[in-house]
Amino acid sequence: MQEKSDAELGQWITDRIREVCAGPENTLQGRFHEPAWGEPLVGFAQGSDSLWDAYKEYVGPEQWTPVEIFALTFPDIAVEAQELAVVSWVLPQTEATKADNRREDVYPAERWARSRIFGEEFNDLLKRQVAAALTEAGYPAVAPGISPAFKSVSSERFVFSSTWSERHAAYACGLGTFGLSDGLITPVGKAMRVGSVVVRADLPPTSRPYTDHQAYCLFHARGTCGDCIRRCPVGAITEAGHDKVVCREHLGRTRAHVRDAYGFEGYGCGLCQTGVACESGIPPALAP
Ligand code: SF4
Ligand code: SF4
Secondary structure (H helix, E strand, O other): OOOOOHHHHHHHHHHHHHHHHOOOOOOOOOOOOOOOEOOOEEEEEEOOOOHHHHHHHHOOOOOOOHHHHHHHHOOOOOOOHHHEEEEEEEEEEOHHHHHHHHOOOOOOOHHHHHHHHHHHHHHHHHHHHHHHHHHHOOOOEEOHHHOOOOOEEEEOOOEEEEOOOHHHHHHHOOOOEEOOOOOEEEOOEOOEEEEEEEEEOOOOOOOOOOOOOOOOOHHHHHOOOOHHHHHOOOOOEEOOEEOHHHHHHHHHHHHHHHHHHHOOOOOOOOHHHOOOOOOOOOOHHHOO
């Protein structure tokens, strides 16, 4: 039953996300009986925001707008873009995981690799539960990142892209800007994962305290830093940006290490997300 004001609904969604994150499913599993993620950040954007159309040009032509993925999921519900909202969240890595990964220089620490696999499984569960809770409450919702229609796309111009970018959804929801390494620098840093849902609801959009999509990166804003260039073990980050192909090749090589050293099927890296100026927050010199 829809009976909440816009602000009440926003708070209700934020509380649901925090509740799930405080539950037992948020775990690294195995020998680490501890949460995969810290306290989440949550933001909202309007379905009619002009950024969604711009993403087709700058992220990839297959990128869904909120109204496109909503119509695919709920073909019997006629909606206009302005009736939709996007809810995005940031799941920060824990202090223990970041400390472990900071000490690595080629392969991910076990906690980091576990967050990539079991933490991401939790993120998918969170997407399902948030979409289900909203739909049950009278606000039909879909998590684009786990939609059966979601697909990855390769192209000459964008190399690897997909039908929904969680990081770009988070950018639209005021949660951060991009760094030299392509990661999103959020108020809790770049060592994090993101998730989102699209919902038919009127939610107050979170303010975006930036106009430049790289406003929180010291290299782009000041010409300094470059920590992520030095941290990458395979030279995938240079002053020209992030080479997705070289990065992906290294991720593939981490599979054998994760299996042999940690005893499960997985992969990961995140060295450019730890031991860097933007690891745990927006660099103070650039904070809004
Ligand atoms: S480590 Fe430095 S250069 Fe790299 S993304 Fe972060 S702020 Fe930018
Ligand atoms: S994830 Fe690893 S391989 Fe990829 S850019 Fe970052 S440090 Fe380099």
